[in-house]
Amino acid sequence: MAAVEKFSAEYEPMVGKMRTAFDAGKTKDIAWRRRQLEGIHRMMSENHEAVTEATRQDLGGGKLRGIGEVSPGAAADHALAHLDDWTDDKWISGWISRCYTRPEPKGVVLIIAPWNFPFNLSLLPLVPAIAAGNCVVIKPSEMSPTCASLLQALVEKYLDAECIKVVQGALDETTALLKQRWDHIFYTGNGVVGKIVMKAAAEHLTPVTLELGGKSPVIIDETAQMDATCDRVSVIKWMNCGQICVAPDYVLVHESRAKEFMERQKALVQSSFGDNPKANREYGKIVNERHVDRVQRLIETAKGQLICGGVAGIDRSARHVPPTIIYDPTMDSPLMQEEIFGPIMPIVPYKTLDDAIKIVNSKETPLAMYMYSQSSANIEKVLSKVSSGGACVNTSLEQVIGDDAPFGGKGPSGMGRYHGKYGFDELSHTRTILRKSTLPGFRAPAIPLPNAAKPTPD
Ligand code: NAD
Numbered sequence: 001m002a003a004v005e006k007f008s009a010e011y012e013p014m015v016g017k018m019r020t021a022f023d024a025g026k027t028k029d030i031a032w033r034r035r036q037l038e039g040i041h042r043m044m045s046e047n048h049e050a051v052t053e054a055t056r057q058d059l060g061g062g063k064l065r066g067i068g069e070v071s072p073g074a075a076a077d078h079a080l081a082h083l084d085d086w087t088d089d090k091w092i093s094g095w096i097s098r099c100y101t102r103p104e105p106k107g108v109v110l111i112i113a114p115w116n117f118p119f120n121l122s123l124l125p126l127v128p129a130i131a132a133g134n135c136v137v138i139k140p141s142e143m144s145p146t147c148a149s150l151l152q153a154l155v156e157k158y159l160d161a162e163c164i165k166v167v168q169g170a171l172d173e174t175t176a177l178l179k180q181r182w183d184h185i186f187y188t189g190n191g192v193v194g195k196i197v198m199k200a201a202a203e204h205l206t207p208v209t210l211e212l213g214g215k216s217p218v219i220i221d222e223t224a225q226m227d228a229t230c231d232r233v234s235v236i237k238w239m240n241c242g243q244i245c246v247a248p249d250y251v252l253v254h255e256s257r258a259k260e261f262m263e264r265q266k267a268l269v270q271s272s273f274g275d276n277p278k279a280n281r282e283y284g285k286i287v288n289e290r291h292v293d294r295v296q297r298l299i300e301t302a303k304g305q306l307i308c309g310g311v312a313g314i315d316r317s318a319r320h321v322p323p324t325i326i327y328d329p330t331m332d333s334p335l336m337q338e339e340i341f342g343p344i345m346p347i348v349p350y351k352t353l354d355d356a357i358k359i360v361n362s363k364e365t366p367l368a369m370y371m372y373s374q375s376s377a378n379i380e381k382v383l384s385k386v387s388s389g390g391a392c393v394n395t396s397l398e399q400v401i402g403d404d405a406p407f408g409g410k411g412p413s414g415m416g417r418y419h420g421k422y423g424f425d426e427l428s429h430t431r432t433i434l435r436k437s438t439l440p441g442f443r444a445p446a447i448p449l450p451n452a453a454k455p456t457p458d
Contacts, residue, residue, distance in 0.1 A: 007169070013226050015180045018135040018163060019228070027163050028105060028133045030087060036130045037076040037083070040123060040156040042102040044073030047154060051147075052120055059119065060319075065240060072123035077207055077421060078403045079131040086424045089433075095434040097411065101426035105133030105208075107183030107406030112139045112174065112197065114189040115287050116243045116341075118147035125186045125209075126164070128423030134184070135163040138366040139177055141189075142170040143287050182206050184427060190339075194451065201398075209416030209426055212409050213339050214389075215249040216368035217360045218259060218396070219382055221353060224372040229266040231371070236396040238272065238323050241284040242343040246368040246390070246397050250346040252334060252356040262327055263338035265345060266273060266308050268322045278313070278320045285319040286342060291392050295342035297334065304329035312427030334342055357385050365389070369412040370396045389413045 002061045024031060044051070047436070052066025058066070079086075092099040109129045113122040122138050129136045140148035152166035166174060177202035178185075187197045188211040201208045237248050249394055253261045269277075279285045292314065299311050309324030324344045329335050335346055350356040360369070369388035373379050379393050389409035390399040400407050400419070408417030418426050 003083065003172040004176045004179070005268035006180050007173050008147070011167070011176055011180055014165070014167075015108055015182075018137070018165070021163050022105070022135045026160075027130075027135055030083065032160070033083065033130055033133055034080060035202045036159050036164065037080045037127065038271055039078075040127060040130075042074040043154050043158040044076075044123075048096070049248050050150060052054060054146045054150045054197075055118065055144075055147040055317050058115070059240065059243070059287060060283070061240060062282035065284060067252065068117055069119040070242070071120055072127055075124055075403075075419070079127050079424070079427075083131060086421060087133075092432070094434070097434050101430050101432055103132065103424070106427060106429055108135045109184045109186060109427060110137050110139065110177060110180075110182045112177075112185070112187045112189065113141055113180070115141035115147075116240060116245070118144040119151060121188050121211075122151055122166075124182065125188070125418060125423065125427075128418055129184075129427045130164070131424050132428040134427060136165070137177070138164075138166045139174055140166065140168065142168070143402045176414070184209070186416075186418075186427070187211065194414075205406070209418065210409070210414045211360065211407075211418075212367070212412065212414040213245045213246070213341065214366040214413040215339050215368070216246055216366045216388070216410065217386075218248040218370040218372065219353075219356050219360070219386075220251065220252040220257060221251040221371075221373040221375060221378050222256050223374040223378065224254075224257065225374055225394070226260060229263065229372040230268060232266040232395045233372070234265060238249045238269070238283070238343060241286055241321065243252075243284075243287065243341055244397070247341075248345075248370055248396050248399055249340050249366070250348060252348050252350050254353075254356075255349040255351055258327075258347065262307060262325065262347050262378065265325055265347070265407055269308055269325070273323060277322050278315060278318065283323075286321055287319070289316050291320065291342065292319055292321060295321050295340070297333070298340060298342070298344060299324055299326070302326050302329035302333045302335040302344075302346065304333075304335075315345075318425070331406070337363075348386045353381060357382065360386050364412040367399075367409045367411045368392070370401065 048070050051069050088254045089100045089102045107298050111125045140151050148168050155166045181204045184207050185201050186209045191212045194210045194212050206366035232250055255299045273280045304326040307325035311324035321343050326346050329346045338445050365387050367389040371382045371393050392399050404420035406417040406422040408414050412433050416426050
């Protein structure tokens with residue numbers, strides 16, 4: 001508690017100074033916003049090797065893994081290309097009165113980021129926060145410390161240090177940050193902490209964006225094209241060792257195709273990572289030993305048929321868990337109840353599409369849902385009966401890629417959305433302004449009251 005108070009005493013003047021800069025209009029200036037967005041672009045393009053290396057230190061993985069971190073450079077470009085349009089007044093209606101909306105920055109924004117894409121998930125929300133004209137504090141995850149330190153150094157080098165800051169720290173620091181008054185909090189991480197963030201925000205009636213997780217299902221029906229299906233599920237499931245919020249969590253396959261799918265998944269693990277995935281540089285690491293233990297428990301208690309991987313291949317100190325496929329685990333096992341967030345693929349055969357829908361709907365609304373099918377009727381049935389933050393048909397993860405495609409959860413998988421214009425709107429206040437004419441003949445009071453004096457004739 002003493003530590004929280006100490007940090008709080010440190011952060012209060014910091015936020016105060018940022019608010020003074022904001023009130024002085026520094027970040028409202030469009031030229032300032034452009035300079036910062038250009039800074040993010042340069043930061044990413046001049047440092048992609050260092051970013052890849054830092055990510056490797058914390059999470060392992062190959063070059064492809066590093067590419068996943070530099071997309072904020074492209075997001076900054078997109079914002080730069082559309083900034084004039086986004087910040088322009090938008091006409092609503094009126095002849096006697098002119099009614100329009102004008103986006104205003106919210107003020108001082110706190111971004112709390114997770115460890116699984118340490119640069120991407122810190123800087124992607126930063127782009128719209130800057131485009132909207134806010135001051136920003138980023139709190140990266142303490143669980144990816146190499147990335148957090150590099151992020152701080154790069155932000156200090158490339159961006160305006162008075163209005164954009166990185167504060168490193170763990171529980172005490174974050175608790176102290178959450179005690180401050182913010183004008184928006186943008187949190188990405190798990191739902192338990194999401195509730196803590198929301199409670200802290202309620203103290204100051206601060207709006208929040210919560211980008212959370214969940215168990216994102218894959219449904220494969222009997223008509224699915226198996227070449228595309230197997231590749232597109234596999235490549236995303238094992239990327240970053242399954243530590244992706246929109247990774248396919250569990251796979252429901254029609255019983256007539258389940259064996260074929262399972263055998264092809266096993267073969268794909270072999271052809272992608274070889275006999276010894278631990279020695280394969282392209283295969284990543286689990287973030288820390290605590291998470292290795294968590295994933296190990298999910299495997300041990302699943303009670304299904306182990307197809308490949310398993311606890312025998314785990315090396316705790318190397319933070320290695322091999323790609324593990326489990327066929328037909330028990331539905332009440334933690335593996336089928338909790339978000340996996342690790343390299344385990346449960347494959348569950350189903351008899352009818354209604355059975356599959358029932359299984360998915362027995363769980364909380366997921367962040368993503370992936371349907372693999374060549375039947376339009378089946379696709380529409382699943383899309384209409386199963387809700388999720390976002391969805392793909394015949395692919396995985398790609399719903400998050402489009403520049404202006406809104407990204408966010410629903411219910412327990414999150415609230416609010418961002419990416420492109422949606423992020424700009426999320427971090428702006430959309431203000432309605434009405435300007436009424438005072439021309440002769442239009443000088444009546446705004447709303448005539450019963451005893452209101454008649455307007456003076458000209
Ligand atoms: P994490 O442990 O790094 O936590 C995220 C942030 O919350 C960190 O900055 C951390 O310091 C802070 N934090 C942790 N405990 C806290 C507490 N008690 N009080 C205040 N702040 C605290 O990351 P994580 O939560 O393990 O990340 C994994 C989860 O995040 C998964 O559920 C995943 O699905 C979700 N996720 C969602 C998205 C998305 O965009 N929707 C992206 C990535 C991860």
